[in-house]
Amino acid sequence: MRALASFNQLVALARFGARLSHRSERKNTMCCSVEFEDEDRDLSAIRAKGEVLLPLRILAAPSQPDIARIRADFPVLGQRINDKPIVYFDNACMSLRPKAVIEALSTYYTDYSGCHGRVDHSFGTATTKAFKNARASVQAFIGARNPSEILFMRNTTEAINVVANVLRLQPGDAVLCSDLEHNSNLLPWLALRDRSGVEHRVFATNADTSFEMAAFRARLDRKVKLVSVLYSSNLSGVTFPLGDIVREAHSVGAKVLVDGAQGMLSGDMDVRDLDIDFLAFSGHKILGPTGTGVLYGKEELLADLPCFLYGGETVTDTTYDGYTLGRAPDRFEAGLQDYAGAIGLGAAVEYIGGIGKRAIRKQVTKLNTMASEELAKTKGITVIGPTDAAKRGGVLNFRVDGMDSGDVAYLLNKSANLMVRSGKHCVHSWYNARGVPSSVRASFSFYNTPEEVDFFVWTLRDILRFYAN
Numbered sequence: 001m002r003a004l005a006s007f008n009q010l011v012a013l014a015r016f017g018a019r020l021s022h023r024s025e026r027k028n029t030m031c032c033s034v035e036f037e038d039e040d041r042d043l044s045a046i047r048a049k050g051e052v053l054l055p056l057r058i059l060a061a062p063s064q065p066d067i068a069r070i071r072a073d074f075p076v077l078g079q080r081i082n083d084k085p086i087v088y089f090d091n092a093c094m095s096l097r098p099k100a101v102i103e104a105l106s107t108y109y110t111d112y113s114g115c116h117g118r119v120d121h122s123f124g125t126a127t128t129k130a131f132k133n134a135r136a137s138v139q140a141f142i143g144a145r146n147p148s149e150i151l152f153m154r155n156t157t158e159a160i161n162v163v164a165n166v167l168r169l170q171p172g173d174a175v176l177c178s179d180l181e182h183n184s185n186l187l188p189w190l191a192l193r194d195r196s197g198v199e200h201r202v203f204a205t206n207a208d209t210s211f212e213m214a215a216f217r218a219r220l221d222r223k224v225k226l227v228s229v230l231y232s233s234n235l236s237g238v239t240f241p242l243g244d245i246v247r248e249a250h251s252v253g254a255k256v257l258v259d260g261a262q263g264m265l266s267g268d269m270d271v272r273d274l275d276i277d278f279l280a281f282s283g284h285k286i287l288g289p290t291g292t293g294v295l296y297g298k299e300e301l302l303a304d305l306p307c308f309l310y311g312g313e314t315v316t317d318t319t320y321d322g323y324t325l326g327r328a329p330d331r332f333e334a335g336l337q338d339y340a341g342a343i344g345l346g347a348a349v350e351y352i353g354g355i356g357k358r359a360i361r362k363q364v365t366k367l368n369t370m371a372s373e374e375l376a377k378t379k380g381i382t383v384i385g386p387t388d389a390a391k392r393g394g395v396l397n398f399r400v401d402g403m404d405s406g407d408v409a410y411l412l413n414k415s416a417n418l419m420v421r422s423g424k425h426c427v428h429s430w431y432n433a434r435g436v437p438s439s440v441r442a443s444f445s446f447y448n449t450p451e452e453v454d455f456f457v458w459t460l461r462d463i464l465r466f467y468a469n
């Protein structure tokens with residue numbers, strides 16, 4: 001950081017290229033054929049400040065050889081925009097993919113590209129084998145007892161919707177969620193309430209968004225048939241004590257669905273040990289292909305549940321007026337599947353196993369601690385969630401006094417190719433209840449570096465200096 005500071009003093013007047021008054025400067029020339037365009041943003045507030053040139057900051061190369069080696073596995077990290085390197089801090093939304101995953105996808109398309117099951121030709125048997133292996137890899141990743149407990153889905157959202165639709169909840173039953181849930185673990189229950197009269201209950205988290213057992217217990221009774229809670233929050237990065245939650249829920253006869261969209265990359269997960277009934281998670285947040293996900297369900301529960309979608313693969317036989325449903329997983333995987341995606345997801349969880357969750361956690365915590373300490377010293381910034389960065393996983397979500405969060409994210413990207421997210425992060429309910437308009441979220445992964453964090457902090461401070469009211 002200090003070396004950068006002295007360098008920056010020398011080049012403080014260098015032109016940086018963030019000529020924000022030039023809206024027409026929208027097409028960046030690239031080292032490759034991809035064109036990057038800005039979103040349609042109202043820049044009037046920024047423009048009112050006139051044309052400001054931010055100081056030039058240089059992004060240093062990674063100082064840790066092990067991280068440099070890991071980064072070499074992720075081709076997109078070598079991308080340059082306007083001839084400058086990129087910094088990707090939007091990992092809570094979408095993780096990047098290692099070559100192993102990209103190769104698994106492309107091998108499916110180039111080498112065998114068939115359907116799984118009930119086929120005897122070469123492509124079919126190769127697909128069946130790879131699909132089966134992928135399911136076994138995911139089974140091992142979450143500690144499931146049986147591969148048939150792993151249902152491939154498009155994402156967490158779909159997996160939660162499947163549970164909401166097949167669980168046979170009745171009017172008078174209740175579903176209990178926290179006040180921190182993503183829309184994908186809120187809307188399926190609100191819609192169920194609206195169409196079936198199933199109560200949707202909310203328990204409060206603490207002011208710093210951490211879990212509070214007393215608040216949870218106060219809302220839990222025998223009417224609650226399902227507790228549906230996050231593993232880790234995309235809003236603040238806090239992690240819920242799943243073991244305690246499951247124990248309490250089971251003591252009143254409620255099942256537990258865990259929204260594992262966040263936390264699965266760095267957090268331990270053993271569904272058997274935790275006695276979780278259902279677990280939903282997305283492949284694209286754990287290095288897997290886009291539009292992939294998983295619903296885990298205990299074998300005995302799945303055996304008793306109907307299909308959500310009916311059609312090919314879900315049955316063993318049909319007549320003109322009847323059908324015999326198949327067993328899990330086929331019963332829940334209607335129609336031909338995203339075989340390439342599932343195989344890519346299998347490769348992703350294998351890759352994670354090779355790096356090790358402990359190493360991933362260590363790097364992410366280190367980066368978040370560094371960034372949080374710097375932001376704590378920066379006037380006008382309020383971090384959402386616990387003060388201790390170690391309790392926030394890879395999430396650093398903050399409000400900026402005197403600036404629109406969308407403008408901050410736009411300027412970071414425009415001036416320095418620093419990609420973060422702004423808005424209400426699909427937890428509108430939490431922001432609306434507190435009158436918080438929006439925030440900026442940086443989310444780190446294990447392939448990010450301390451140098452990138454330094455670069456982010458410096459650039460953010462420059463932006464605040466020039467643009468904040």
Ligand SMILES: Cc1ncc(COP(=O)(O)O)c(C=O)c1O
Nearest residue numbers: 155156157182184234261262282
């Ligand atoms: C906590 C949480 N739950 C659910 C989701 C929905 O995930 P997906 O869009 O992959 O279905 C997200 C996505 O960011 C999330 O962070």
